[in-house]
Amino acid sequence: xxxxxxxxxxxxxxxxxxxxxxxxxxxxxxxxxxxxxxxxxxxxxxxxxxxxxxxxxxxxxxxxxxxxxxxxxxxxxxxxxxxxxxxxxxxxxxxxxxxxxxxxxxxxxxxxxxxxxxxxxxxxxxxxxxxxxxxxxxxxxxxxxxxxxxx
Amino acid sequence: xxxxxxxxxxxxxxxxxxxxxxxxxxxxxxxxxxxxxxxxxxxxxxxxxxxxxxxxxxxxxxxxxxxxxxxxxxxxxxxxxxxxxxxxxxxxxxxxxxxxxxxxxxxxxxxxxxxxxxxxxxxxxxxxxxxxxxxxxxxxxxxxxxxxxxxxxxxxxxxxxxxxxxxxxxxxxxxxxxxxxxxxxxxxxxxxxxxxxxxxxxxxxxxxxxxxxxxxxxxxxxxxxxxxxxxxxxxxxxxxxxxxxxxxxxxxxxxxxxxxxxxxxxxxxxxxxxxxxxxxxxxxxxxxxxxxxxxxxxxxxxxxxxxxxxxxxxxxxxxxxxxxxxxxxxxxxxxxxxxxxxxxxxxxxxxxxxxxxxxxxxxxxxxxxxxxxxxxxxxxxxxxxxxxxxxxxxxxxxxxxxxxxxxxxxxxxxxxxxxxxxxxxxxxxxxxxxxxxxxxxxxxxxxxxxxxxxxxxxxxxxxxxxxxxxxxxxxxxxxxxxxxxxxxxxxxxxxxxxxxxxxxxxxxxxxxxxxxxxxxxxxxxxxxxxxxxxxxxxxxxxxxxxxxxxxxxxxxxxxxxxxxxxxxxxxxxxxxxxxxxxxxxxxxxxxxxxxxxxxxxxxxxxxxxxxxxxxxxxxxxxxxxxxxxxxxxxxxxxxxxxxxxxxxxxxxxxxxxxxxxxxxxxxxxxxxxxxxxxxxxxxxxxxxxxxxxxxxxxxxxxxxxxxxxxxxxxxxxxxxxxxxxxxxxx
Numbered sequence: 024x025x026x027x028x029x030x031x032x033x034x035x036x037x038x039x040x041x042x043x044x045x046x047x048x049x050x051x052x053x054x055x056x057x058x059x060x061x062x063x064x065x066x067x068x069x070x071x072x073x074x075x076x077x078x079x080x081x082x083x084x085x086x087x088x089x090x091x092x093x094x095x096x097x098x099x100x101x102x103x104x105x106x107x108x109x110x111x112x113x114x115x116x117x118x119x120x121x122x123x124x125x126x127x128x129x130x131x132x133x134x135x136x137x138x139x140x141x142x143x144x145x146x147x148x149x150x151x152x153x154x155x156x157x158x159x160x161x162x163x164x165x166x167x168x169x170x171x172x173x174x
Numbered sequence: 175x176x177x178x179x180x181x182x183x184x185x186x187x188x189x190x191x192x193x194x195x196x197x198x199x200x201x202x203x204x205x206x207x208x209x210x211x212x213x214x215x216x217x218x219x220x221x222x223x224x225x226x227x228x229x230x231x232x233x234x235x236x237x238x239x240x241x242x243x244x245x246x247x248x249x250x251x252x253x254x255x256x257x258x259x260x261x262x263x264x265x266x267x268x269x270x271x272x273x274x275x276x277x278x279x280x281x282x283x284x285x286x287x288x289x290x291x292x293x294x295x296x297x298x299x300x301x302x303x304x305x306x307x308x309x310x311x312x313x314x315x316x317x318x319x320x321x322x323x324x325x326x327x328x329x330x331x332x333x334x335x336x337x338x339x340x341x342x343x344x345x346x347x348x349x350x351x352x353x354x355x356x357x358x359x360x361x362x363x364x365x366x367x368x369x370x371x372x373x374x375x376x377x378x379x380x381x382x383x384x385x386x387x388x389x390x391x392x393x394x395x396x397x398x399x400x401x402x403x404x405x406x407x408x409x410x411x412x413x414x415x416x417x418x419x420x421x422x423x424x425x426x427x428x429x430x431x432x433x434x435x436x437x438x439x440x441x442x443x444x445x446x447x448x449x450x451x452x453x454x455x456x457x458x459x460x461x462x463x464x465x466x467x468x469x470x471x472x473x474x475x476x477x478x479x480x481x482x483x484x485x486x487x488x489x490x491x492x493x494x495x496x497x498x499x500x501x502x503x504x505x506x507x508x509x510x511x512x513x514x515x516x517x518x519x520x521x522x523x524x525x526x527x528x529x530x531x532x533x534x535x536x537x538x539x540x541x542x543x544x545x546x547x548x549x550x551x552x553x554x555x556x557x558x559x560x561x562x563x564x565x566x567x568x569x570x571x572x573x574x575x576x577x578x579x580x581x582x583x584x585x586x587x588x589x590x591x592x593x594x595x596x597x598x599x600x601x602x603x604x605x606x607x608x609x610x611x612x613x614x615x616x617x618x619x620x621x622x623x624x625x626x627x628x629x630x631x632x633x634x635x636x637x638x639x640x641x642x643x644x645x646x647x648x649x650x651x652x653x654x655x656x657x658x659x660x661x662x663x664x665x666x667x668x669x670x671x672x673x674x675x676x677x678x679x680x681x682x683x684x685x686x687x688x689x690x691x692x693x694x695x696x697x698x699x700x701x702x703x704x705x706x707x708x709x710x711x712x713x714x715x716x717x718x719x720x721x722x723x724x725x726x727x728x729x730x731x732x733x734x735x736x737x738x739x740x741x742x743x744x745x746x747x748x749x750x751x752x753x754x755x756x757x758x759x760x761x762x763x764x765x766x767x768x769x770x771x772x773x774x775x776x777x778x779x780x781x782x783x784x785x786x787x788x789x790x791x792x793x794x795x796x797x798x799x800x801x802x803x804x805x806x807x808x809x810x811x812x813x814x815x816x817x818x819x820x821x822x823x824x825x826x827x828x829x830x831x832x833x834x835x836x837x838x839x840x841x842x843x844x845x846x847x848x849x850x851x852x853x854x855x856x857x858x859x860x861x862x863x864x865x866x867x868x869x870x871x872x873x874x875x876x877x878x879x880x881x882x883x884x885x886x887x888x889x890x891x892x893x894x895x896x897x898x899x900x901x902x903x904x
Contacts, residue, residue, distance in 0.1 A: 039451070040431070047451040051406075056398035057391020059579070060450075061529050062615040066844035069529055097391035110389040114381055114810060117247030117818055119388030120395060120529040120579025145853035152844060154529050154580050155247045156821020158855030160814070 026086050030055070031099030041087035046070045048086050049096060057097035057123045061152070068151030071124035072096045078131040080150075097123035106130050109168035117155035125151045129165050138169055211288055214278035214554055217570030224356035225311040227280040228304060229258060235335050235349030237264045239304075240274040242281035242289060243296040244551045244585070246578035247818070248873040249382060249811035250296045254304060256380040256807050257297075261308030261367060263332035264348070266374055271383050276553035276573035288554035292586050292700070294775035294871025297807060301869055309364035311355075318354035319346060369805065369866045380808035384577070393577050396533045396548050401608040404535070405434060407599045408453040408612055409442045410462045414469040414837040415622060416695040419443060419462060426459035436460065439598040441591075446603060450612055470695030470837030474627060477694065477834075478520055481629035481650040484690055485518065497648075497688040498665045500674045504684030506644040512636040515720055519632070520898040521708045523832035524625035524701055525841075527849060530579020531618035533611055534596035538564045540606015544571045547608070548593060549578030551585035559590035563597045582822065583700040587623055588658040591697075616842040624832055625701030626652040630673075630712045634682075640724020641735065644684040647673055651708070652698045653691040665689060668700065672709030672774060672878070677739035678717060695837060702822055706774040706878035711899070714770040714882030719895055728769050728886065729757055736771075744771050746863055747780040747800040754861050755782035755798035765795065768887030770879045775871025777803040779816070781879040783856070785887035791902055792888050794824060794856040797880065801860065804867035812872050813860035819876025820858050825850035827881040829900050848904050856880075 028035050028045075030053060037052040044063075049055045049072070058081055061069030065080035072081045073095040100107060106129050109115075116122045125148070132139055132147035139147070144162050153161065223230050230238040239255040251271040259269045274281050281289045285299040312332055319337040320327035323344050331338050338345040348355070374380060387393040412418065422443050424436035432452025437444045443462050447453035472480075483489040535547040544564045550556045553573050561568040578585060596611035603609050613621070628651040637643040653666040667674060670689050679685050701707055721731035729752050736744045748771050752758070761767050764786050771780040784796045799816050806812055829848045833840040841847040885896040 040455075043451045047449065050398075051449040051451065054400070055391075056400070059395075059530070060397060060612075061531075062844050064615075064843055064845060067529065067615075100390075102386075102390045107386075107389045111385045114385050114814065116382070116385050116388035117249070117814060118529065118578060118580040119247070119384065119393050122388050123391045126389060148852040152529065152849055152851060154527060154582070154822065154825075154849065156818035156825075156850065156855065157814070158821060158850075158852045159817050159857055161852065162855075 028086065028089055028094060029092070030094045031096060037086070039086055042085050045072070045081040045084045045086055045089060045094070049081060055096050055098050059120055059123060061121065067121070068128060069121045069124040071127040071151065073127060073131055076131065076134060078128050097127060100126070100130065104130065105171050106133065106164070106168045109164040109171065113160050113164045113167060115157050115160040115164050117157050121151060121153045125153065125161055129161070129168065132165065133169055133172065137173060139165065211279045211282045214288060214557070215280070215569045217567035218277045220275055220277045220280055222280065225314070226307050226360065227274070228307045229262070229311050231311070231348050231352060233349055233352060235268065235347045235352070237262065237269045237335070237348070239269060239271050241271050242274045242300070243291040244549060244575060244578055244581070245273070245384065246549065246551070246581040246585070248296065248815060249808060251383045252380055252811050253297050253807045254300055255383060256374055257301065257304040258308040260372055260374045261305045262312045263334070265335040266379060268335060273575040276550065276557055276571065276575070278554040278557070278569065281553070290552040290554055290586060292551065292583065294873040294875065296873070297869045298776065298871060305366050306364055309366050310360040313361050313364045314355040314358040315348060315351050317358045318351045322351070322354060376806050376809065378810055381810060395530055395577050395579050396535060397530055397579070397612070399535045399547050399576070399610060401535070404608045404610055405446050405448065405603065406450045406453045406610045406612055407444045407446045407596070408457045408614070409439070409444045409595060409617070410457055410460055411442045411617060411620060412464055414466055415697070416469040416837060417464045417466040418468070420465040421463045423461040426461070427456040430456040430459055435603065437599060437602045439595065439602070441595050444599045446599065446609065453612065454614070472694065472834070473836050474523055474832070474834040477627050478629065481627070482518060482520070485629050485631040485648040485650050492692065495690065495692055497690050499688050500665055500667070500670045501679055501685050501687035504644070506646045506684040506686035508644065508684065510635050510643055512638065512643055513723060515634040515636065515716070515723060517632050517716065517719070517895065517897060519630040519708070519712050521628040521711070522899065523627045523696065523834065524826055524830050525619050525832050525847065526582040526584035526623070526701055527619065527847065528580030528582060528584055531613040531615055532584065532592035532621070533613055534593045535608055535610045536560070536593070536596040536600035537606045537608050538597060538600040539604035542606055545574070546571065546593065547574045547576065549576045549585060550593070551578070551581055552590070555586065555588065556590045556593045559594045560597045563594060564601055582702040583704070584623060587699050588660070591621065591623065615844070619842045619847060620839040622697040622839070623699035624696065625707055626654070626698040628708045630708065632712060632716050634716065634720060636720065636724065640720070640726060642678065642682040642720065645679055645682045645686070647687040649673065649689040651689070651691065652694055652696070654698060654700055654704070656691065656693070666691060668705050670709060671705035672772060673713055676713050677741035677744055678713055678735055681735045681738035696834065702819070703774055703874040703877040706772060707826065710770065710772040710774070710878035711881045711885065714772060714879070715885045715896065718768070718882070718886040718889055722889070732769070732771060743778045743802045744773065747771060747778050747802050750800035750861055750863060751780035751782050751798050754800065754859065757782060766887045766890040768883045768885065768890060770882035770886060772875070772879050774875045774878060777801060777870040777872065777875040779875045779879045781820070781883045783880060783883040783887050785884055785891065787888070787891055792828070792884055793854070794884055797856045797858045797883070799858055799860045799876070800863060801875065802863040802865060803872050803875070804865050804869040806862045806865070807869060809862055812862055815872045816860040816876035817858040819874065820880045821850050821855050823877040823880040824854070824856065824884065827884055827899060828854065828902050829904065831900050831903065846904065
């Protein structure tokens with residue numbers, strides 16, 4: 024069935040069963056492959072997108088629940104968002120597969136907290152697994168983006 | 175494009191003959207000891223430009239370096255390109271990287287003989303090859319400029335892609351000289367720079383080339399492949415290792431909207447659909463019955479118990495299974511006066527658990543030939559295994575190599591398991607239709623290829639000074655190589671590397687090291703740092719316990735043993751780490767320090783971990799690392815690999831454990847298979863020992879050291895040894 028979604032500021036019509044998780048609609052129907060499949064059960068965070076600004080796991084969110092909700096994916100950040108610039112500056116990514124989700128969680132954190140403490144960062148980022156273990160640079164890049172945004 | 179006949183039958187007929195000839199040639203070549211790479215490349219249609227297989231230069235002077243290795247996070251895009259750029263004197267900001275196609279001859283790993291990435295060899299095997307490629311291309315530009323300007327070539331300089339002649343004031347960029355340079359015959363032995371002349375290698379300018387693409391969602395992984403008419407397949411796999419399909423009912427699966435076919439393949443039953451979600455729903459509706467007659471009967475607990483019995487000399491060994499010696503000197507069983515230390519250590523099966531579950535895109539039976547679009551760690555193996563199924567010449571199998579969402583060893587195996595599965599499906603679908611095989615996390619975790627469950631039993635008799643006088647060591651673990659084309663004639667050293675060759679054993683007068691390699695139905699594989707994942711822990715944690723028994727400082731005790739063994743690189747990194755960590759100064763209140771040193775893949779790493787016990791659980795804070803990896807190409811990426819390798823090793827130290835019950839994988843997702851998360855990740859400092867030796871491995875050596883460093887810090891805090899990993903059992 025056709026569902027209307029608001030993704031990255033555009034209204035997108037997609038053909039999908041109502042129980043289809045947002046992730047597969049983004050990837051297979053809307054052509055937005057930046058959000059990744061990692062676990063399918065909301066455990067790893069690779070699929071993280073923003074729903075009305077809040078970080079959500081798109082692998083576990085059926086499209087039927089998203090009428091009128093503004094979805095932002097990694098593609099919607101524009102490529103030179105301060106968080107993305109900080110990621111590049113510190114060469115955070117290794118394999119890179121989890122980084123879209125990491126960045127979306129970081130964007131949501133900084134949107135609500137311009138100067139997060141280490142504990143704030145831990146709390147916001149513990150839902151995003153990075154098997155390459157880029158955690159130390161992820162934390163540093165969040166601090167870097169926060170500093171740049173305050174400057 | 176490769177020439178392929180149209181009908182399936184004719185194709186099978188024609189190519190089967192070719193394949194038989196090809197296989198016979200390869201076997202023959204192996205018999206007489208020559209490299210099979212030439213023969214494995216038969217059928218390849220790789221275009222090579224004027225500057226050879228690794229370098230392309232555009233009319234505007236921009237340089238492209240072809241990466242024969244996979245980029246799965248370890249930073250080959252930075253390191254390999256920098257080697258070329260250094261000798262070419264290219265403008266680093268105008269150097270980009272493309273993945274090379276599959277070609278066993280042109281793109282062979284010089285340490286393997288065929289194309290593949292592993293053993294932390296990407297930089298070491300490419301070092302001289304890419305320096306020569308860069309230097310030869312540079313010589314072509316200077317020769318062209320010398321001829322055009324009628325000046326001696328020796329008076330020319332090259333900087334940032336511009337050739338200059340100071341006396342005449344003439345200069346020209348690579349783009350301007352391109353046509354003339356392309357016509358020059360490249361020198362076969364071009365002059366290479368000395369280390370003192372390096373301007374890029376070893377500097378902080380050598381940074382990743384892929385960070386922007388990997389921060390915007392643009393980086394392309396196998397999971398992201400889109401093609402006209404692409405179908406997605408998921409497979410219902412056997413619930414236990416060794417079980418086979420006995421029958422299936424696909425009536426309900428075929429009713430799911432979007433499902434186009436249900437196909438039996440050797441590894442299960444595939445549901446092919448127009449979208450991932452439809453394929454998954456189809457699989458949910460599929461009913462498969464399994465023949466479990468030959469399924470693995472044991473669970474991990476029984477395997478662990480059996481291994482411990484065998485190592486203790488209890489219980490009969492299965493037929494044909496026997497202990498094999500990996501290191502022997504003197505009479506380790508002889509009686510002596512000194513104190514006796516005894517311990518056993520247990521290590522579980524481990525999943526690689528890459529962030530991107532295994533997947534592949536294959537096209538078979540079309541006019542374009544057989545093609546894989548996949549993150550391929552071992553292109554030659556993937557070509558061979560694909561060719562066997564698709565009935566074609568291995569060299570003719572095209573591979574478009576993509577970024578991989580991690581591997582840690584998982585993507586390279588002798589069966590090309592997930593690639594072969596995809597090729598089987600694509601062959602049945604036929605007509606060149608692209609088929610993307612998608613594994614869910616559960617499929618990925620249940621497929622095996624684990625780091626083998628391993629048991630160690632150590633007995634050390636100490637001399638009057640507290641140093642080892644006799645060392646008896648037993649290891650029980652599955653072989654990674656048995657039955658493979660790479661099976662060694664003697665023992666499979668990957669099972670004991672790190673114990674075998676240890677400077678501690680070298681410093682011990684009597685040694686008796688033996689390994690037992692049982693066969694099980696559980697597929698096992700190299701896992702980042704391979705044998706060192708367990709041997710480093712056993713050696714380094716044992717040494718700390720011996721030092722404590724002897725009443726000696728763990729660093730001083732190691733230094734004394736390294737002196738005896740002549741292990742100068744170990745001494746250098748240990749001293750550097752100890753100095754940087756302030757080993758001789760008191761640790762912060764509530765913190766204990768643990769040290770470990772290990773050599774793997776040609777590099778030596780020392781780490782000192784600061785640990786605080788919080789609610790009975792070790793919390794690792796600062797980790798000071800020193801690494802000797804020969805010439806450092808990219809200091810920043812070496813640091814990144816040590817940081818990441820440390821996290822990977824710490825995850826296994828604290829959490830990772832694969833549980834099997836009667837040959838079935840119990841833990842299939844991150845809810846039951848916990849891994850290291852951000853709040854547990856340490857802050858790692860990396861100090862690189864200055865060196866002009868050839869570069870050695872970096873991707874793996876950072877992994878095995880953290881485990882024993884943490885265990886030794888816990889030992890210092892609690893007096894208790896860690897005899898089984900992980901420390902925190904879920």
